[in-house]
Amino acid sequence: MNFSQNGLLRDALQRGGAAVVRLDLDGWHYVLLTGLREEQVCLFDPYFLTAPLGPPEIRMIDDHPAEYNRIVPVRFFDRETRDYYAFGPSDGREAVLLFNERTKLTAEKTIEYMI
Numbered sequence: 001m002n003f004s005q006n007g008l009l010r011d012a013l014q015r016g017g018a019a020v021v022r023l024d025l026d027g028w029h030y031v032l033l034t035g036l037r038e039e040q041v042c043l044f045d046p047y048f049l050t051a052p053l054g055p056p057e058i059r060m061i062d063d064h065p066a067e068y069n070r071i072v073p074v075r076f077f078d079r080e081t082r083d084y085y086a087f088g089p090s091d092g093r094e095a096v097l098l099f100n101e102r103t104k105l106t107a108e109k110t111i112e113y114m115i
Contacts, residue, residue, distance in 0.1 A: 016104055
């Protein structure tokens, strides 16, 4: 599992799905990935924080409580080290991909305009 260009995780988020993933943040825990905007991941982290943590690229978000509460650059996740929001070693990665089949974005349901 990773955010490679054609990875299943990236595909799930780009098509309106979500993913529960295990990652590191002062120990292993689970977060809900809810969206992907360019190279930024929107996620809901159940850890309640009153102040930003770690690198300044990790942003705390207060105005979308039903969608996400952090925005984290994609590059943080694929690291094999134990560091902020890293998936860690490849052999220990876990994810559950979630889709609503009625609302799943597909080529048939998407309009693309070429100018």
